[in-house]
Amino acid sequence: MPHERHLVVFSGAGLSADSGIATFRGSDGLWENHRIDEVCNYLTWERHRDSVHRFYNARRVALAEVQPHAMHRLLASWQSRFKTTLITQNIDDLLERAGASDVLHVHGVLTRMRCEACETVWDIGTTAWDPSMDCCPACGSKDKVKPDVVFFNEPAPLYEPMWEVLGSLRRDDVLVVIGTDGAVVPIGGIAEQLKCRKVLNNLEPVAPENFVRGMVAPRQFDRTLYKPAAKAAGELDEIVTAWMAAWSGSGL
Ligand SMILES: [Zn+2]
Known part of the structure; x- marks a missing residue:
């Protein structure tokens, strides 16, 4: 052939x-006083869940403007x-x-979420994710849902x-x-x-x-x-x- x-x-x-x-990365390597590594590190993200979601929510919502x-x-x-x-x-x-x-x-893709518990991936467009309310549509997990984005160490x-x-x-x-x-x-x-x-x-x-x-x-x-x-x-x-x-x- x-x-x-x-x-x-x-x-x-x-x-x-x-x-x-925007990269959201200041010249000091910080985002809202968090080290960038803290908001996108696979080994530690569950400990920093709220700031992880706030960081990615800001980026995802901003996508609607570009x-x-x-x-x-x-x-x-x-x-x-x-x-x-x-x-x-x-x-x-x-x-x-x-x-x-x-x-x-x-x-990965910012407009998708991924459940680490059941591996379901789904689209949420440019909306914010509320980690206290929102949950995986397949298994109901809240804690195991992360942006479908490859973190450091992932x-x-x-x-x-x-x-x-x-x-x-x-x-x-x-x-x-x-x-x-x-x-x-x-x-x-x-x-x-x-x-x-x-x-x-x-x-x-x-x-x-x-x-x-x-x-x-x-x-x-x-x-x-x-x-x-x-x-x-x-x-x-x-x-x-x-x-x-x-x-x-x-x-x-
Ligand atoms: Zn799930």
Whole structure:
């Protein structure tokens, strides 16, 4: 069977920053005087349940105020034009609201809750969760309900399909990396090893003094677009469309 050319997009916080998604992380690394680690740590979240829910409620409710931009819409449109896999570290639903489906949210989704007692996952949209009143719709648990978001020290089950997709990329396939420096998922190191065509869109290069192994660097990519994601959509579409349409030789 001939290999159907595959387009894979890996995105991070820089994609949604242009929509005004706040990180909630102050320059001091604190949120309302809580250490960030305290409100999203799998080992301790049940001890800090109220602040965990207040933290994620604030982020979830704020989602209702933001809109997807041109890049979210472009990525969604690629799904109808190419064999496309969208992988994102973002927990917002802006890709879905731009029309995308089957997005691989490797760090979970803010608009869903998960019950640790019975493993039920359900959507609550952009509403706040009241840990004193609300409970799991399947088993009634209150204490075991957490945002369906991967906390520090929590297994990320979707990393496995992510590695599989990235590892399957061949010479004529295309990898697009948007809005991430590669500090969490070492996408720079992965890109370096892949033989496919690769393009990076970040606001700016990683400063040399901050660079650690696995991060993105211009030499790992065929093309780099250093500008806000919302302003890179037109240029990125031209690059990807040309690559996806190019003569593929042997297809290997
Ligand atoms: Zn349950």
